[in-house]
Amino acid sequence: MIDKIAFRSLSYGLYLVTAQDGEKQAGCVVNTFSQVTSSPAQASIAINKDNFTTGVITASGMFEVSVLAQDAPMELIGRFGFHSSVDTDKFQETETRVDEAGVPYVAEHTVAHFCVKVKQTMDLGTHLYIMGEVVESAVLSSEEPMTYAYYHQVKGGKTPPKASSYEQPENAQEQKEESEGAAARTFAWRCTICGHIEYVDELPDDFVCPVCGVGKELFERIEL
CATH class of the missing domain: 2.20.28.10 (Rubrerythrin, domain 2)
Structure with a gap:
């Protein structure tokens, strides 16, 4: 028996994942970014295979992760979490910077950023597990990072249908x-x-x- 309520006791952060392949730029929200090892520095994400961002990551072999701060407005989260990069330029009204590898990352309302070079992927059915080496990272502000619980309980946010933790409404x-x-x-x-x-x-x-x-x-x- 699997009690799905048990998963709610797990702790998550809230992150903006961005990538670029040629002229294609893409980004989305995930709550699954995590450190895998410290030496060498490695990290991973689980991301929905239907996300446009996923294809850009696998094609380029690189991705960026920006750690959202607690003061991040819902407009920023909504722009990256509830729209598709296929028909929305998510970077147009967003403060961004470019890392040494040429990958853009969100630099507003963020605590830190990580540039990851893909080393391994695994098909998880609906999602793709992507693990790689952290080749660049930096602290961007002294603000408190936003947890997934804070996003829901304080900011009143909802879970996008493509998120790993999304649950189909029962009513x-x-x-x-x-x-x-x-x-x-x-x-x-x-x-x-x-x-x-x-x-x-x-x-x-x-x-x-x-x-x-x-x-x-x-x-x-x-x-x-």
Whole structure:
């Protein structure tokens, strides 16, 4: 028997993974970055195989990891965690730097960064385990790093469907009622950060997105 609630006792951080292959730049959010050995310095990530970022990493053989600080805004997390690099330039409105290997990394609201050269990959089904040698690292600020628990409990963040720790919602009845409500409407409100849609006439002033945590001002009215 596997009790999935037991996994919630594990401790995670929150990281922005970035990579570049030629003209292609990509990035996403993961909570699985970890040190493997100290001498030599090696680290790993587990990343969804469907992520555009995964293909860029495997093609280039390099990736960057930025450790998010507690003060990182939900807009930054939403930009990298709830959009695809296929159709969104996640770097355009983000402060970035380039490491010695030429890989861009996020330099705002981050505590440290690590450049990793891929040495080994393993197919985990939905995810790819990627392990490599840390060839560059640096402290970027003295801020507290954000834990996954802080992201959920303090900032009210949600888990993207492609994340390793994502759990499918169990309340099928609520999903059915929402779908039926959507069919009876001609317009709704869509979050410009993560794409979540609220099927209501008006959003209250104190409304926050239940997926990425941004406020009403970042929602747009859409026709159905």
